[in-house]
Amino acid sequence: MAPEILEHTFYPHTNEARLLRSSVIEFAEAHVAPRALEVDRAGAEDALEYAKEIVRRAAEARLLSLIVPEELGGPGGLTYEGSNVLEVLSYYDAGTATTIGAIWLGLLPIYIAGLGDGGESWRRWLKPFLEAEERGDPQIWAFAITEPEAGSDYERVEPGSKPSLTTVAKPLPSGGYEISGRKIFISNGPIASHVTVFAVTDPERPIETMMCAVVTREMGFKVAQVFDKMGHRSSPTGELVFEEVRVPPENVVCKPGSGWEFVEMTLTLSRAPVGAIGLGIAKRAFQAALDYAKTRIQGGRPIVEHQLVKYKLSAMLERVAYAESLIYTVARKIDEAPTPLKIVESSVAKAVGADVAVLNSIDAIQIYGGYGYMRETGVEKLLRDAKLIQIYEGTNEINRLTVMERYLEYGGVLLD
Numbered sequence: 001m002a003p004e005i006l007e008h009t010f011y012p013h014t015n016e017a018r019l020l021r022s023s024v025i026e027f028a029e030a031h032v033a034p035r036a037l038e039v040d041r042a043g044a045e046d047a048l049e050y051a052k053e054i055v056r057r058a059a060e061a062r063l064l065s066l067i068v069p070e071e072l073g074g075p076g077g078l079t080y081e082g083s084n085v086l087e088v089l090s091y092y093d094a095g096t097a098t099t100i101g102a103i104w105l106g107l108l109p110i111y112i113a114g115l116g117d118g119g120e121s122w123r124r125w126l127k128p129f130l131e132a133e134e135r136g137d138p139q140i141w142a143f144a145i146t147e148p149e150a151g152s153d154y155e156r157v158e159p160g161s162k163p164s165l166t167t168v169a170k171p172l173p174s175g176g177y178e179i180s181g182r183k184i185f186i187s188n189g190p191i192a193s194h195v196t197v198f199a200v201t202d203p204e205r206p207i208e209t210m211m212c213a214v215v216t217r218e219m220g221f222k223v224a225q226v227f228d229k230m231g232h233r234s235s236p237t238g239e240l241v242f243e244e245v246r247v248p249p250e251n252v253v254c255k256p257g258s259g260w261e262f263v264e265m266t267l268t269l270s271r272a273p274v275g276a277i278g279l280g281i282a283k284r285a286f287q288a289a290l291d292y293a294k295t296r297i298q299g300g301r302p303i304v305e306h307q308l309v310k311y312k313l314s315a316m317l318e319r320v321a322y323a324e325s326l327i328y329t330v331a332r333k334i335d336e337a338p339t340p341l342k343i344v345e346s347s348v349a350k351a352v353g354a355d356v357a358v359l360n361s362i363d364a365i366q367i368y369g370g371y372g373y374m375r376e377t378g379v380e381k382l383l384r385d386a387k388l389i390q391i392y393e394g395t396n397e398i399n400r401l402t403v404m405e406r407y408l409e410y411g412g413v414l415l416d
């Protein structure tokens, strides 16, 4: 039976979204839930096989092609549908949601390019992606901007500053590029078949010369390390090294000078779904705490009957309600007209989704008492998973700076 908090929502989802959610619940109950705690305890290298296996299963369930446009034979979903899938997966295991979400993140620059080139980029990349899914041999995409010396600097440019971006794309006479540099903390990096990489042709003028290209595993990027992480342990995170990797002209997603716009548009489309990963954790924390509070007897009665526990549960439900209402309102607004200025709404949704995940998982541990601190209950995992949402996809601080800077620049009209 589907968990109550996933089935009965505050946001009035469409019938299509409800069907999608049911199919993802079925998928996650069968393939994610049974292994979530085991993979969380395994080593970072062991999780690589799980991640590949879950992507293959997601391909069988035809989940990966969700964002492939209808004209190519895909379902044509975007932020709203993606958020629904990631929220439900995250309820069962946030790392699995990150693995699937990172595939879409890697594809987003292609999606954006296709909006401007009459769908040529979609035909070049999304059609084979769909076909690979149909064959049961899915492509695994990753998105690589972060560098050892440039994290926040890539998510928001400090006014008047020059970010230190050192992955360089050297133009070749063929129209292609030779890419050299390092990218760190790349979700799916260790298992990726395709990586959308951002690089600059002139490090002295990084914003003016930023470009993006697809680098495939055959072209020869190296995985320098697989990171061992606090949470999201089922999602492989790696450092990638590019040593004079030659990229043909047809792999160029956007030319030097338009890379920054592509980053902003990607974040506009990806941040609400990342907020939804937080929402999934917040819902799991609420449901776990409620179920436990109904059965744990202290003071002669179930602890749920104590007013202070009720109050805490109510506050948790309240956070679920406002995060859910916000994230899906924002997601649908973005899908109606995806423009870069909607980075304001998407950043608000991301920051709120992240914070409710952390707050609810802390409260869930408290309601569980000593048992909440023990690994066997899986409740402490929620807090470890929740913390990442405040850090990746731009830290919450950077998201909030972006919101207020844009708001001050454009005023309330921005939200129309």
Ligand SMILES: Cc1cc2nc3c(=O)[nH]c(=O)nc-3n(C[C@H](O)[C@H](O)[C@H](O)COP(=O)(O)OP(=O)(O)OC[C@H]3O[C@@H](n4cnc5c(N)ncnc54)[C@H](O)[C@@H]3O)c2cc1C
Pocket (backbone or CB within 6 Å): 102, 142, 143, 144, 145, 146, 150, 151, 152, 153, 155, 158, 184, 185, 186, 187, 188, 229, 232, 237, 388, 391, 392, 393, 394, 395, 396, 397, 398, 401
């Ligand atoms: C598990 C994981 C998965 C990731 N996946 C990907 C991925 O798939 N692809 C990818 O490209 N990247 C990925 N990232 C990178 C992620 O987006 C960055 O870690 C994040 O943007 C923060 O950058 P940083 O780690 O360099 O921190 P820093 O930028 O060094 O920030 C450190 C601290 O300083 C604060 N700070 C920095 N600048 C400012 C400022 N101007 N004003 C106020 N405060 C500031 C930050 O908020 C933070 O608290 C991932 C990271 C992790 C941990």
